[in-house]
Amino acid sequence: MPNITVLLVEDDPAILRMVQYLLTDEGMTVVTARNGLEGLRCFYAARPDLVILDLMMPELDGWETCQRIRELADVPILMLTARGQDEDMVRGLSTGADDYMVKPFSPEVLVARIQALLRRTGWAKEAATPVVFSDERLQIDLEARRVTVAGKPIRLTATEFQLLAYLVANAGRVLTFRQILENVWGWEYQDDTQFARLYTWRLRQKLEQDPKNPNYILTEYGVGYRFEKPVRAN
Numbered sequence: 001m002p003n004i005t006v007l008l009v010e011d012d013p014a015i016l017r018m019v020q021y022l023l024t025d026e027g028m029t030v031v032t033a034r035n036g037l038e039g040l041r042c043f044y045a046a047r048p049d050l051v052i053l054d055l056m057m058p059e060l061d062g063w064e065t066c067q068r069i070r071e072l073a074d075v076p077i078l079m080l081t082a083r084g085q086d087e088d089m090v091r092g093l094s095t096g097a098d099d100y101m102v103k104p105f106s107p108e109v110l111v112a113r114i115q116a117l118l119r120r121t122g123w124a125k126e127a128a129t130p131v132v133f134s135d136e137r138l139q140i141d142l143e144a145r146r147v148t149v150a151g152k153p154i155r156l157t158a159t160e161f162q163l164l165a166y167l168v169a170n171a172g173r174v175l176t177f178r179q180i181l182e183n184v185w186g187w188e189y190q191d192d193t194q195f196a197r198l199y200t201w202r203l204r205q206k207l208e209q210d211p212k213n214p215n216y217i218l219t220e221y222g223v224g225y226r227f228e229k230p231v232r233a234n
Contacts (some may be wrong), residue, residue: 001017004118005029007038007048009065010080011057015103019052021091022107024116036060042071050118053097055081063095070096076117076158080105094202098159111189116186120162133168134227139205140168147207154206159184163199164207167217167227200225 006028010016022028031046033039037059043051051069055062066077079100099117102112133140139148142165147154156164163184167175177193189195204211218226 004050005031005046006114007031007033007039007042007046007051008035009036009042009052009057009062009102010054011035015054015080018107022111023157026111036062036065039065040068043072046207047073049102050114051075051077052114053077053079055079066097067095067191070155070157074158078113078117083101096157112186112188116188117159119186120159120184132165133171133229137209141162142168149207156203160199160203160206162194164203167225171227171229174220174223174226178224180224196224 004027006023008016008019008023008030010019011034014055016032016034020032022208023030029046031042033042033055039051039053040060042048051066053062053066056098059067060068060071062079062081066079069075069077076098077096077098080103082103099113101113121230132142137150139146145161147161147164165178165182166184177196178190180196181192182187185195200217201211204214204217207216208214216227216229218228222228
């Protein structure tokens with residue numbers, strides 16, 4: 001993967017060296033930082049194509065570092081964490097992460113996840129479809145990569161946007177978890193239904209008037225999801 005610059009923010013020297021070597025061997029340029037504050041300085045200087053971010057760090061933890069980066073750019077962010085609890089994953093999504101991996105991890109799986117993340121964020125940037133959905137509450141413009149709810153712009157991560165775009169492009173169709181995972185995340189994620197559930201939950205928090213009783217992104221229990229235009233009463 002030439003011409004890709006990765007910012008790696010990791011306070012464990014052994015993991016930092018291993019990941020740096022691994023990605024350099026894949027042809028990427030790797031900029032490293034040992035804590036969140038240093039990572040932010042490197043982000044300003046390097047403007048990387050991808051950020052790999054440890055969660056538990058001195059100076060500034062991964063959650064706050066992710067949030068600050070997300071305020072500046074839509075660069076894809078992969079979180080590395082030794083904590084695999086659902087609440088930590090949800091918190092990571094809430095601060096703007098696109099993906100996460102739990103330590104310890106396989107080097108081959110890390111490279112595959114990075115490749116998949118770069119593929120799907122590249123797809124989102126290259127999407128050149130005109131407005132595909134608009135009603136009195138929600139407007140989605142794939143070409144401009146803009147989503148507004150009740151007239152207010154909504155910021156989505158690259159992965160959130162691609163998931164929404166895939167659902168809207170197939171409006172009215174039931175999409176299985178496997179279809180969603182393969183088309184949005186890549187074949188490497190085809191069995192990780194947790195990703196589809198968590199990111200759908202996050203989209204509902206941003207788009208639905210009542211996320212617990214959604215009007216747009218509906219659940220087909222045990223199967224997957226479908227996007228529907230709400231039926232308005234006359």
